[in-house]
Amino acid sequence: MTSKGERTRNQVIALTADLMNEQGWLGVPISQVMAVSGLQKGGLYRHFESREALAYAAFDHAVARVRDRLIDSLTGCETATEQLLALIHAYQPEDGPVPLPGGCPIMNVAIESDHAHPGLRERAVDAMSRWRSLIEQIVLDGMRRSELRKDIDPANVSAVLIGGLEGGVMLSHLYDDPEPLQAAIRHLHHYVEHDLRRHAPEDGTP
Amino acid sequence: MTSKGERTRNQVIALTADLMNEQGWLGVPISQVMAVSGLQKGGLYRHFESREALAYAAFDHAVARVRDRLIDSLTGCETATEQLLALIHAYQPEDGPVPLPGGCPIMNVAIESDHAHPGLRERAVDAMSRWRSLIEQIVLDGMRRSELRKDIDPANVSAVLIGGLEGGVMLSHLYDDPEPLQAAIRHLHHYVEHDLRRHAPEDGTP
Numbered sequence: 001m002t003s004k005g006e007r008t009r010n011q012v013i014a015l016t017a018d019l020m021n022e023q024g025w026l027g028v029p030i031s032q033v034m035a036v037s038g039l040q041k042g043g044l045y046r047h048f049e050s051r052e053a054l055a056y057a058a059f060d061h062a063v064a065r066v067r068d069r070l071i072d073s074l075t076g077c078e079t080a081t082e083q084l085l086a087l088i089h090a091y092q093p094e095d096g097p098v099p100l101p102g103g104c105p106i107m108n109v110a111i112e113s114d115h116a117h118p119g120l121r122e123r124a125v126d127a128m129s130r131w132r133s134l135i136e137q138i139v140l141d142g143m144r145r146s147e148l149r150k151d152i153d154p155a156n157v158s159a160v161l162i163g164g165l166e167g168g169v170m171l172s173h174l175y176d177d178p179e180p181l182q183a184a185i186r187h188l189h190h191y192v193e194h195d196l197r198r199h200a201p202e203d204g205t206p
Numbered sequence: 207m208t209s210k211g212e213r214t215r216n217q218v219i220a221l222t223a224d225l226m227n228e229q230g231w232l233g234v235p236i237s238q239v240m241a242v243s244g245l246q247k248g249g250l251y252r253h254f255e256s257r258e259a260l261a262y263a264a265f266d267h268a269v270a271r272v273r274d275r276l277i278d279s280l281t282g283c284e285t286a287t288e289q290l291l292a293l294i295h296a297y298q299p300e301d302g303p304v305p306l307p308g309g310c311p312i313m314n315v316a317i318e319s320d321h322a323h324p325g326l327r328e329r330a331v332d333a334m335s336r337w338r339s340l341i342e343q344i345v346l347d348g349m350r351r352s353e354l355r356k357d358i359d360p361a362n363v364s365a366v367l368i369g370g371l372e373g374g375v376m377l378s379h380l381y382d383d384p385e386p387l388q389a390a391i392r393h394l395h396h397y398v399e400h401d402l403r404r405h406a407p408e409d410g411t412p
Contacts, residue, residue, distance in 0.1 A: 024318065027233055110380035111309075111317040112230065128380060159377060159389035167373030171365060174316035174334060183365035
């Protein structure tokens with residue numbers, strides 16, 4: 001059971017996440033949040049103690065929405081290779097566009113906030129580090145089970161996969177064209193299959 | 207020979223490029239440009255007809271600075287492989303950091319401006335397309351000379367290389383750590399050497 005106040009709060013957070021992710025985590029004025037949410041300033045500040053508190057809640061919500069989609073993609077995957085491929089393809093599923101207008105909220109904050117907003121930046125670093133850790137854990141498990149090669153560095157793999165995908169998102173966003181991200185996905189799929197997955201040697205030794 | 211007026215104009219453009227690339231192409235107010243350049247509003251508007259005209263000149267300057275560094279890296283390269291590797295490594299040369307504070311100006315505008323500023327966005331698309339064309343021309347030449355494999359798609363290669371590098375720049379920028387970009391560079395070096403370069407078949411046929 002959620003109260004009417006909680007429902008309103010959650011609606012404002014979701015609207016603000018869409019708005020700020022598309023138009024800027026720093027730049028969107030509170031007047032625009034008021035216009036989109038239909039709340040007056042007093043109403044907004046009953047739910048959030050400051051613009052900053054609202055931006056933090058909206059950023060956490062945006063990250064959670066992306067993360068949920070990525071985690072959902074792992075359902076039914078058994079091997080490390082399957083898991084990595086599912087996460088890669090979840091960046092551009094066939095059933096629809098990204099779950100958030102404006103692309104990846106972590107990249108948007110990373111690029112936009114520089115040193116202007118240490119609080120948002122810190123949240124972006126935390127969210128990226130959790131995303132990298134998830135991939136590194138999958139890689140480590142795959143190495144332990146001898147599915148993946150023993151000579152790979154999990155931190156390296158997470159940088160290559162996430163960097164490649166985020167760069168593809170940026171290019172597709174710039175051109176308003178799915179192709180650059182699809183090229184990144186095809187390339188990283190090949191990387192997982194050919195450079196990370198352990199292939200049995202041809203002489204048959206295990 | 208440049209006149210004093212031209213020198214002042216060029217200095218303001220260079221200062222504004224650094225400032226806007228680090229703090230936002232849309233967000234930096236003209237008052238901050240005045241503070242950094244030491245010019246009054248009247249002085250600024252004698253050189254630039256609007257904030258927009260100044261931002262365009264600064265963006266073109268920022269892109270030219272990055273492009274000059276990339277083009278310089280091609281000096282002395284003969285094969286397509288050498289040229290592609292030189293461009294990849296030019297993203298993080300050993301002799302110093304990127305030529306511009308705040309990272310890649312094209313990515314910054316791509317992420318920051320969305321639909322808020324179609325003029326800057328159009329300039330970012332043009333700059334990115336020139337950068338992609340340079341890589342695609344090198345790849346085509348390499349394919350014609352049988353240095354590179356015949357079955358590769360130049361547009362695919364430019365998306366993978368630029369997306370991978372830009373994603374690495376973003377991660378290194380977020381963490382303030384050169385390692386993610388270095389991981390991208392090592393990965394793309396391997397991609398050029400192993401997936402693009404044509405290796406003579408082992409049976410000795412040409």
